[in-house]
Amino acid sequence: MHIGIDLGYQESKIAYRQDGIWEYQIMPPFSLAQASGDGADEVALVNKLASLCLQAIKDTDATVIISYPNYWGMTYRHRLFQLCQSAFKGQSYCLLPGSFAALWGSATTSSLSGHVLIIDMHQESRADFSLLTINQAGQNICLECQLPMESTDKLDSALQTFIGSKLRQRAERLGFYDSGLWKLDAVVLLSPAAWLDHAAPLVERCFANIKLVIPEKAEFQIARGLARWGEMGVDRPRLRMIYPFRFALEIAHPDQTGRRITQLPFDTANLALDLAGRYRIATLLSQSNSNLSTADHEVHYRLLETSDNGFMEDELPLEPELIWEFNGNCTHTPNPLAVYFNTREFIIEADSLGEIKEDDQARLPDLASLHRKSGQRLLTIPFLHPQLKKDLQILVEQPNDYDLETQLELTRLRLLTLLQLT
Structure with a gap:
């Protein structure tokens, strides 16, 4: 059995197919705390995540697929991965951006292609907007961006303002909007039934002459799509995403009087990354200014995550967040040290990339x-x-x-x- 868990703000939704019939469960909302730990709150989160499906479904061979938003940073993504490891011991599981799953939740969306916008409404004035490119008859899908809308305005005003400003600005940069026209092949609207009748006419007006798709039981679309992903097996399409953050390295001034942050050339804004890949993002040398250690024969590296260059004019970039720190002895540390981004577990890993001996230093070019x-x-x-x-x-x-x-x-x-x- 394949179980889809759509972690939501208002409620978590579960979908699975039993004897060919879709079954649904609604559970309390799931949220991650700001800081990780091993205390009672962390244990409670693990227990809650495990109970989301195991209380209702007695199937030890179940595969669990859990959604997360693509605007989460590495820390949140890795914490969810760790919680799933604790919650689903002995069971198969994987994490997937919910925007992908929205494409497979019903027959009306599984055949879409080209440029697609998915609007997933959580509350009256809270929603996610995802822009995806679907190529090769649905076998190659890229999540270009996912933007959260949070507003205190009424639904009419909140939707029109967000679509006409933040969404349009980002869409224009990505080629989904040009010369005053939306370059979309379809808009998929997901919403609880209570807001659907009100939201649908507003979306139709904002995207006139563009195909609007409203799946049956739209509030469970993502959960169904997650379960369908588990059923696909070898026929799964290739999924890639644009990671919405940049990597930066903390480096020392030549005179060791201070430090500053410099962006790494790994261009996350223009590189579509596979969901279970491993990408080399930096190569660090002990004799370079990326080594922050002031002690002889020691290395100290710090890698940070910063906002991408896509934040809007009225928004401030996020403060850089430390995502990886390495301290070691030169004798036991590879030199150069290769640094990798693991997109399955959402962690930074370091590995050897060919040793440079001390005797070879003089042969390095100036x-x-x-x-x-x-x-x-x-x-x-x-x-x-x-x-x-x-x-x-x-x-x-x-x-x-x-x-x-x-x-x-x-x-x-x-x-x-x-x-x-x-």
């Missing part, structure tokens, strides 16, 4: 000199734009080693130079 010479060559090009020439001059005359941020800036200036010459 990267700072190479970058400086590159900038000097660009300055010899006639007719450079004055501001471009000024920016290049500042980089070339920089006395310190070229850190990652400076290298990225020089790369940007190279591209601008190329554009000017073409």
Whole structure:
């Protein structure tokens, strides 16, 4: 048996198919606390999660599929993974963004393709808006973004304001809105029956001439889709998502007087990541400024998670959150140290990437000199734009080693130079 659990704000919904007939359960809402721990609250959460299906379904071979929103950060996602490990010992389970599951919850949505918007309403003025791209007859699906709407206004005003501002701005950046028109093939509306009759005409007006799909028993659409995912087996489509956060590294100033944060070049905003993948996001050297340790023969690395570049003009970016910290002895730590993003468990992992012996250090190229010479060559090009020439001059005359941020800036200036010459 395959059991779908849609963790909701107002209530958690369960769906499973027994003897070919869909069965439904409604349980209390599920929420994660701000901080993790091993206290009574954590135990209560594990017990509640386990009871969501096991009280109603006596099937030791059940597979459990649990939803989560794609705007959660790594800390929340990993905590849910850990709670599921504790709750479903000996049972098969997996986590899935609920937006994907909404596509398989009924026959009216399983055949959709192209650009699709899913509106999942939780309360009168609280909803999630997800933009998905569906290719290859539904076999390749990418969750481009999921935006939460929280408002104190009435439903009419809340929907119109959010759709006309935040959703439209993000859709325009992603190619779902252009020249005053929505580039959508379908809009799927999920809502409890109490608000559906009111919400449907509003959504129809906002997305005129676009196919509106309202599944039967729409409030259980995601839970059904989760259970269907378990039933698909080898026929499952490939699922990918745009991770809505950036990775940043804490680095030391050359004189060790302080630290600052620099973005890693791993471009989460434009890379569609598989849901059970492992991606190398950084390679760290003990002799670089990414090593924060002031002690000889020691390493100390810190990796943070920051907002993506997609927050709106009236929003402030989130404070960087520490997601990985590593302390070790150089003797027992690989050098360089490869850092990976595990998208199944939502953790940062470190591993060896070929050793560099102490005797080999002298053979490493002088990267700072190479970058400086590159900038000097660009300055010899006639007719450079004055501001471009000024920016290049500042980089070339920089006395310190070229850190990652400076290298990225020089790369940007190279591209601008190329554009000017073409």
